[in-house]
Amino acid sequence: MEKKQKILFYGYGNIGRQDDGVGVVFSEQLSKWVEDNNLQNIDFDSNYQLNIEDAENIKNYDIVFFVDASTKESVNNFDISSIEPNSDVSFTMHAVSPGFILNICSEIGEHQPKSFLVQIKGYEWEFQQPLTAKTENNLQKTLIFFKKYLKKLLIEKKIEEIDLKSLLKIKND
């Protein structure tokens, strides 16, 4: 069996539809920073949307961050929440949820990575590029947070202790 990697960041959305693609841009930019800083055991992936085969991909990780754009009023800049497996079977494969992917992974992969949903606030969804200025600002705030968090994690070597509480504590500091 393939050796498990530690952390996966999975950004998804349509980069051709303005802020919808912020998760993908996040993944690209954090990936470059991780490479420049030679950090190990952190992988990146991205796609238009979540697909059923992602259940097979995430089984190789201990921790997965799904990164998506959000229209929710309650999201201020960006938000992080835990994901639990769910049976929310969507009526279309255009809108598969991270909890659904986690459920499939649990069923067929017999492994359930600790998973979080990172939602970055978006505003416009037309057939255009690039991100709006407001979402770009939210993206940078999210990147600053994760750079700070990953450095701290890797220095302290406490990856196993990642949980929502520790993530939110740093976010709110």
Place this chain on the structure above:
Amino acid sequence: MGKKITIEPVTRVEGHGKVTIHLDNDNNFERSRLHIVEFRGFEKFIQGRPYWEAPVTVQRLCGICPVSHHLAAAKAMDVIVGAGTGDGLTPTGEKMRRLMHYGQVFQSHVLHFFHLASPDLLFGIDGDPAIRNVIGIAKMHKDLAVQAVMMRKYGQEIIKVTAGKKIHGTGAIPGGINKHLSLKEKMSLLDGKDPMNADKMIEWSLGGLEFFKNFHKANKDLIDNFAAFPSKHLSLVRKDGALDLYHGVIRAIDADGKKILNDVDSQDYLEHIAEEVKSWSYMKFPYLRKYGPKDGWYRVGPLSRMNTAEFIPSPLAQKEFEIFKAYTNGKPNHSSMHYHWARLIEILHCAEMMKDLLNDPDLMEGELVTKGTKSYEGVGLLEAPRGTLFHHYRINKDDQITMANLIVSTTNNNMPMNLAVESATKQFISGQDKITEGMLNAVEVSIRAYDPCLSCATHAIGKLPLQVKLYDSKNNLIDKRTKD
């Protein structure tokens, strides 16, 4: 008291539609309609963009079948840059694109059959909706679920190595392709660690067919007669009559198998095909001009391709094709549920073709791009997973797109899907005192057989809960049910 039933949205299809069913005072069928409630705007949006952007830009239409739009637009742009219509590319250019396309059709068909359609077969059309879904498949038929996930993954990997990346691939460019296949890429897919190799994909494709054929044997009435109705069929075929998913001439047959559109050049499609608009749907209704809007409708997709083609140019799929054709004594097959059978034969064909192409040295070396004399109009057609896909563009002297016309595969099946709904309603709902969830699912099954991508057909995004509403003959709401 007469009734009106609304199913909104239809589930386990790609996109969003609703069905309304009108019953008379005795609960007998009066009429039904499949409404497509998303608005299309992409053809307008792309106007003013430089033509060379089109193959990348049009992928924004859909996250399910971006490769089909990528390749159809590239084929249209081949004409504009003077590279010919499909057979004018270099061997490397054409074969890399074909490999990309087979990967796309393979993974799309796998998703549809194993994840969207098989729950209805394995748990029954009226099975418990709590388990009649892909989670239920994963729980109770784990081997099948794992196979399907790995087949999807294999198809996606093929796309990645040919299109360059998973999102907004850039592989196909006007006149050809922008990369070769590396030895590492080739070996990882041809002879990769089990199960990610070409032979395993063929083996599993054969297994999928056996699964369907066994189910068919035990459920002949459902598979043969559910939502079955005679129709015309249309697809591309290779000039010698072979099934060809990437390029060919347009062929249509009537319900008896007689050729009624006899191998027409794709550039001339507008002389033969028109579209009608109806007030109750954003999706147009294509038809063959010579028969008019009322009688000129036709079906497309895997079933139609089995009906129009004379043979399949890969040995294992050809053997299955012969069994398929023999089942209707060589006559056209009109059973909606046989779309699944045809889809599984195409999965096998794609698996065989991918293996052949991965072994082809032309993918690793040779000229990538063909150049020629520029023109200002181009049409690109291919057989997308769901059927014939039309892309048509005109450009101005500044290289900007001035006109785009897209007839998406699902749009071609608009009238057939409406007739399938009518057929399923008559069979399962008409005359019944009580309407159950299973009866409503039967209507959805009839649409699902066509694997419609409604977002793609209307070029929009959105999300709705499922609502079923019953009205009396005076339009008073008398019952309501919601699926989350």
